[in-house]
Amino acid sequence: MSVKSIIQQSGIISNLQRMKHIGIVDITTVGACLCANEIVAQAAKIDSSGKHPEFTMHAFSYDQYKDSICRKDWSSLADKICESIRLLEKIGADFIIIPSNTPHFAIDLIEKNSPLKVVNLIKIVADECQRKGFSKVLVLGTKLTMQGGLYNEVLNSKNITPMIPTDNVCDKIEHLIRKEIIPSQINSTTVEDVQQDIKKYDCDAVILGCTELPVVYNENNLGKPIVDTTRLLGQYALKLACDDNFSPK
Template identity: 30%
Template sequence: MTYPDPASTANPRTIGIVACSSEGAALCYRTICARAPALLGPHAHPEIVLHGASLADYVAALEAGDLAAVGAIMLRSAEKLAGAGADVLICPDNTIHAAISHVRPRSPLPWLHIAEVVASEARRRGVRRAALLGTRWLVDSSVYPDALGAEDIAFLRPEEEEKDEVARIIMDELVNDIHVPASVAYLESLIARMRDRGCDAVILGCTELPLVLSDQNSVLPTLDSTRLLADAALRYAVS
């Protein structure tokens, strides 16, 4: 591999990661570090600072339907990351972006919005109707309808029992680094059903889903929210 002169991309911005689940944050962090050398040279990546509040605090606020409380937790992370030298913030968790309207106006730093990043990539690929997978909180929220609507892209949610099973797999298994073959098979079969319902791509709208789903085992092209966000952060950092 031929690497660029590091001097040509000197002083990249520092990326601040607002972590929610450890698995999604870790995958995002690893992706930035793995892909940065192609831009910055061998072993190089932008400085990265990460803060993670307890996942239980987020879950309690989500279960209470209190998006203002979710936003307050995100803002606490934002303040800590600003103090640690971050220049831009990303949150590798789709669900808590439902609180972003409580966050951006009071944030000390700019945010890259995960659903906006995914929707932009969907438009670039010519997606017409995307299947949306994620927690029930995410799938029933306006996070992706708003972002996809801005790009004139249609979407389809799973059926009610399917939402429940996907949410169970995410919250009981994937966020705890548990990968059950039967659960992966269920997700694969669900994507096939979504294809039969008219979808031409699938949004992996939970940052843990890319740990078990990819273009290799999905019958629909995948929009990997975790890695797309990492790529967007990297581009921002070196732009």
Template identity: 30%
Template sequence: MKKIGLIGGISWVSTSDYYTLINKGVNEKRGGLNFSECLIYSFNYADIKRNNDNNDWDTTFEMLLKAAEVLKSGGAEAIVLCANTMHLIADKLQSAIGLPLIHIAEETAAEIQKKQIKKVGLLGTKFTMELDFFKDKLTEKGIETVIPNNEADKDFIHYTIFEELGRGLATDETKKRYIEIAKELIKDGAEGIILGCTEIPLVIKEGDLNVPIFDTTLIHTTAAVNFQLS
């Protein structure tokens, strides 16, 4: 089994899901007492959030690079960033660390292609929705991406990711608003909805919408399991 390094704490809630899903995935394929051989470097989320608020991606990159170096020194053969937004610096990190980085957007694009979908709605932090680092990976595969048009909707998603979901809080009111926003994207022609933040599965579940849901946490962890057992 190949050893992987998880960079988490962004937030601890989704990192816990990553650890659980990867271990379950390995066990489903290998059985017995076989589970994932992995290392985890978990950040204090407040430090990352402070950098985000100041648009200081250089400091975040240096933090993630040091974390990746620790994982590499521990024998990790690939890096998994347990957060969509951190993939803004994923390509740069992969070049610097000299290890494969299992890219969440590339793996998501591959899953969308399997369903022969050409237009998807993307929900995530404002960084993920508005910047190109995630959408470009979809464009490369001929997939069009739409995001909420309403600034208030984008602000709501961004705020609740950090202030509610990132703390493990999920209310019925928040779930209702997320579903309403997703349905607006479907009206705009989205044939599927990407849960482009690893905490959004707390409020949107399979069956909540009448189009396919692409849970990036599940897609990413499945890819990590496949790498470990390859």
């Protein structure tokens, strides 16, 4: 179902006149920009005049996030993200999205300490899998997202079985994300190698559980339905920004 249909059916304003200000915490700029572009692109399908929600993006240097993630120091990561959120609040943001999957290991701490409502990406992805009737999904992402079970609890609660690739394939995907996509040094051989590995898995769909992966993968080249977490978050943010019944934290 399109964002336009959802907005019209749910009674949310479709003229985009009273939109909320979206705050975007930029962990990796590739994913954050893809998400922001999706907000603008979907808004254009609703109103061709060029209206879209105001949004502000803030990023600290990526190494500051990366250090906390590598140490699995979720408290430190949450503090850094909430620092961004407080800056976005001062600028006028009404709610927050975080277009990055792995930092959602800290989502409970982030929600607890954030002065603004924070969208939980993991929950909306699981809801989308349930809505589409998937029963077995392959979760892709950083090695920590895959092997740390970021999606396990929420998918299991909906009777959806999460699958993860083998250690070898996880290593390949980690390399692709960290060493090629994020620094914009993509090697087509790596992309095709991982693509062939993914196609071997027996699943209903593939969760692109890293917001950078849509840069290289889609339903056409994977040959399977996908859940694009980056664009899904952008669509959800647009819906929330246009919701007259929106309530802040």
